Amino acid sequence: MEQATLRFVIQLGIIGLTFFMLINASALLVLAERKIMGFMQQRYGPYLVGPHGLLQPLADILKLLFKEELRPKGADKWLFTLAPIVSVTAAFAAFAAVPWGAETTFFGLLDTPVKLGVADVNVAVLVVFAITSMGVYGIVLAGWSSNSKYSLLGGLRSSAQMISYELAYATALASVIMLAGSLSLRSVVDAQAGYWFGFIPRWYLFLQPIGFIIYVIAGVAETNRAPFDFPEAEQELVAGYNTEYSSVRFALFPQAEYINMTTMSAVATDLYLGGWHGPLLERWGLGWVWFLMKVGLILFAYIWVRWTVPRYRYDQLMQFGWKWLFPASVLNLIATAGFILYFDA
C-alpha cells in the first residue's frame, strides 16, 4: 500500500480509536464511580455482573435501552430531543482538538510521523473552550423544553453556574498560554518536556500551582460535578434538568457528563501535567500510556472529591465563582505576566 493511503487509513484508525476510547471511558467511569464510592463507604461496589462487576455498565446500558421512551405532553417536540444530542455532540467534539500522544511512525511503517490525536489545530485551546461552552445549550434546552418547574429551575441554575465558572477557567488557561507562548495544545505539551536539575519534570504544575487549583475547581464546576452539582442534586431538585427524561435520551446526559470530565482531565494533563512526557516509556513510543495514567489520576480525584465533600448551596456556589475564584485567577494572570517579564527581559 502506498504511503498516502496508508497514512489516510491510519489517521482514520486514530479517529475511530479515540472515539471508541471515549465511549469506553464513559462506560468505565460509570463502573469506577460506583466501585470507588463503594470502597470509600466500606462496602463492595457492584460485583455480581461479570468478574468484579466489570460488565455492570453493559447491564446499565441495556436496562436504559429497554425502558419506555417518554415525552411529556407539553414538552417541545424538537427541543426535547435536541437537548441531549447537543450535550453529547459538544462533549465528544471537544476532545477532537486534544492531542493524546507524541508523533509516531508506528515503528517505521510510515515515512513521516503521524501525530496521535484527532486534529492538530493551532488554536486548540480555544477550540476546546468554545465547544465546551456550547454544552451549556444542552442543559438549558433540556430544562426549558421539559415544561416542568423542577427542570426549568435546574436548567437555569446549571447553565448560569457553567457560564460563571467559564471566566475563571479561561483566565487560568490564559496564564498557561502566556508561559507556553502558543495556543496549540501540542506546543504546550512539548514545552513541558525535559527536566530541571535532571529529575524534576518541567511541568507547568510547578510553575502555576495556584493556576492548576483554579483550573481544576473551574473544571469541576463546568462539568456540574460535586461539590458543584446542586442543579442536579437528588435531594433538592428531584433530578434537575433531566427529571422528565427516560431511556436513551436520559442515558446521553450522564454520558455527556463523563465525557466532559474526561476532556477536562485530558486538557488539564496537557496543560499542567506534561501530557505524554514521562520517564522511560517514551523511548518505545508509549508516551500515551503516561497520558492515560495521568488522566486516570485526575478522574480518580474527581470521583474522590464527589464522595468526600458536601455539596455547595447554589448561592454559595455563585458567590465563590464570582467573588473568589475569578479574582484569584485574574491575580494569577497578572502575577504570571509579571514573572515572565521579569525573568525573560
Added chain:
Amino acid sequence: MIPLGHYLVVSAILFAIGTAGVFLRRNLITILLSIEIMLNAVNLSFVAFGRSHGTVDGQIITFFVMTVAAAEAAVGLAIVIALFRHRESLNPDAFTSLKW
C-alpha cells in the same frame, strides 16, 4: 480558490435577510436577532476583505464589531425586559402611544 466576490455575495444576502427581519417581524426578540444577522454579515465581509488584502486588519475590526454587538445585545435585552414588565407584550406596536 474561491473568488472574493462569492464571499461578498453571501455577505450581501445575509445583510438583506437581516434588514428584512428588522422591518417585517413584530417581535422584539426577533428584531434583535435580525440585527445580529446584519452584524455578522458585515463581519464576514471584513474578514474576506482583510484576507484579500493580505493583512490582519480585517480580523481586528471583526473583534471590535463582535464586542460592540455583545454590548448592544446586553443593553438591548435589558431594555426589552424593562419594556415587557410594563406592557406584558413583546410586540413593538404595543409601545407606539406616548402614554406609559
Added chain:
Amino acid sequence: MPDTVLFYVFSAVAVGASLLVIGQRNPMYSIMLLIASFGALSALYIQLDAPFVAMAQIIVYAGAIMVLFLFVVMLLNAPHEDAAQWDRAHPLRHPGVTRFGALLATLLTVQLVWALLRMSDAGAAVGARGDVSELTSVRSLGRVLFTDYMFAFEATSVLILVAMVGAVVLAARQEQR
C-alpha cells in the same frame, strides 16, 4: 475542489438558517437556528484563514450572546409572537405586505451584489495575497491589536463596562415607592 464544495455547503447553511430565523414564530427556534448560522459562518472564517476569529465567533456569539437571548426568552416566558386583539388588523399581518417586503429585500440584495461586484479585484481568489502563517498566527493579531489599534481596544473595554452597568440598571426591578 473540496474547498469550493465546503464553501457552498456552509454558505447554504448560513443563508438558509438565517432565512428560517426571520420566518419562525417561536423565538426559541429562531435562536437555535441562528446558532446554526453562526456555526456555518465560523466555518467560513476558518476557510478564510482566520481561526482565531472563527473560535471567537463561537465563544462570543454562539456561546455567550445567544445564551443571553435564550435566558431572556425563557425568563420572560412569552414564547410566541402574540397577536393581541387590537393587533389583528395590523397592516403587516396582510400577506401581500409581507410579500412586498420580501421583494424589496431581494431588490436590496441585488443592489448590494451589483455594487460590491463592481470592485476591481472581486474576481481574484481570496487566498492569493499575504503570508498565511502571518495571518493565522495569534501573535501577529495581538501585536497589531496592541499597537495600531490600542485606542480602539481601550475604548471598547470602557464600552463593555458601561454596557454592563447599563444592563444591570435597566433591568433592575424598581422598588415600590
